[in-house]
Amino acid sequence: MAGGALSTDWVPSFAAVPRSSFLPDLMWPFDMKTGRSVFVSRTDDPELWHGYAESDVPVVTQWDDGKHTGTEPGEVSTSSASMPSVVFRMLSDLDVRPGNHVLEIGTGTGWNAALLAHRLRPENVVTVELDSVVAAEARTALNLFGLSALVINRDGLKGYPEGGPYDRIIATCGFRSIPFAWVEQSRPGAVIVAPWGTHYDNADAVARLVVADDGESATGPFTGPVEFMKARAQRLSPVVHAEYVTDNVADRTKSSTTITEDEFIGEQFSPQRFAMGLKLRDCVHVVADKRDGKRPVWLYGLTDRSWACVVFRDGDEAQVWQSGPRQLWDEAESAYRWWTEKGKPGYQRFGLTVTANGQSAWVDDPADRWPV
Template sequence: MTSHRAAPDEALGDLLDQIAEQLGSPVPAHLQAALRAVPRHDFLPPTLWLRDGDGGHEPCDREGDPDRWWRAAYSDAPLVTQFTEGPDGDRVPSSSASMPSVVVRMLRTLDVRPGHSVLEIGTGTGFNAALLSFVCGPDNVTSLDVDPDLTRRAQRALKASGQQPHVVCADGAGGWPPNAPYDRIIATCSVRTVPLPWLEQTVTGGLLVIPWDTPWCNFGTLLATKQADGTAEGSLAPYGSFMLLRAQQVDAELHAVIPRERGGQEPERSTTGLSPWSVAGDDLDAQMYLGLRMPGTWHVWDTEVADAHTRLWLADGRTSSWACVDYDGQQTSAFAVAQYGARKLWDEVVRAYEEYMAAGRPGVHRNRLRLIPDGRSTRLEVSVPA
């Protein structure tokens, strides 16, 4: 690329091809028009963080390496745009520009049309809000972000782009009553429980498109329709992995839970024939099935334990229950199990996995979700139709 000022047409054409390949079909015409009218690079900060070969991130500065920065801006990849300090002093990504193909998938599913009233949870860079404004009209779009610095940066970028939706610095968990009700609600962060205000502020027949998360598996996007009785019903789409809604980032660290043996109690020990890789490996369908049916349950792999080759830890911080499953480096038909606490977590895993297999290994999309108002929150019912 020799001229960055002239590059967007060529770069965007390449990006549209990448998105179409991911979608399996061309980008819808109205979203192509939005992407051409709202250049992605105008919403990106001067420094981006790109994934390196070790699973971490390395900076990419627009002034220091403009060609690389430009390629990143028009790649079909998520880009970290902000870090915060984690509890251990480590840098933790706290905002990103979503993968463009996922942005388009979500907007296509949202089925937005001119005149639709839309609430977006998570303004981030402002790029998604600008696309929504182009399609629906800026007066019909409300976007919320809890981070004041992100909000100010997004407002500046939106003003420069000519798209100026209502951007508010507020906790997205409460929705935004002043502009309710909404025909569409979309979140650019994931949730483990849909906040009740989102359901209450959606019109009957309106759509909610919300990335879903469980402590077991952060994957899938809820597509739900508001019903006349105040509930919402839908399914999960097999895409989307987003940062968790700030108000729901309250989980205890695993190391604070395991192993914790009180009163001299010893964990219950047994063996299992179920491979830990079957439930915590590459099968995202299985992982999501388990995550939806085992609330509050975490897992993490550990290869630095003294008495096993590889260990799968499970924990529930609310009950201080934990379990571990050990691979000795040789035996693949039986694995040592230890369980402690009120919940026998590995037993729950085995039951859930047996249900998953009996149901025919249902894909993520076969999980039917029903959101029910329950006090100040919502309750989730999950089923897999025969």
């Protein structure tokens, strides 16, 4: 796990608490070979079910907030069991100590809470789940396994002050804004671990924040990329292209750029995408499929109907069109140049600070930060 290494302090818990004990009979594991979620039934094919349950793959356990029916994948995955390697990595970031009191946001199957309860004792773990059905199923699974952590059915954005103060808080869904309520419910020096990102991209990075001695802020670096389903209240609704582009794209302002496709897009978890989101606020980008040597990338403003389209072409300069109050490509190009001028920092050089007034990002130095 986590690159092949499982630290000795977590070995007993991972050995004693198998993920399979918290997975439902019907599930949709992600098949790495095909790149899609597949339906698996423990009754119909127990060998295949156990194979996926014991593999280092994410497993969707609910689609479309429970409205989904049938065996085909739904539209939006809304509850899951994360890859074991990611679970370990985040628990390692949490750095729990004997006697720590932990709040988990996003119970899901209950497996993560069970690992914490095994390590710290059930009475030291509180886990919050918004979905009442998911919460009930996790509570049952935890009780059956003999690790009855306290499962609370409520909005995790509000935390659970009745059980605080906490030494550690961990979130198992992606956030676009870290609630200050979590800081308020933590002890000075407490650690908060949460997947965080911007609407620019669906990917996240794990933020590891430490609560200040005065309790007025929490700050810390990102430890690396991940991708989680988003907290329901912070999901981004799908962009409707026709609401932005109402006429012929070619009629809009046209220019070109020397930035290449590889430089601007990179791989799925390339740090430049994360950096772009930190600088290009209130914007989402969509990378289209490549055809005949051309790949369009669209930028959509989230506070108005500004848009931009850059078409990368093999062996030629990319062409750009943009429209609206914001010149989104100009902003994007400026953000990319900023990232390169900073020495193309990776995730670990970026950090996040959360206060009662909002959140801000930084590179290398928390004192030199900007709102995000």
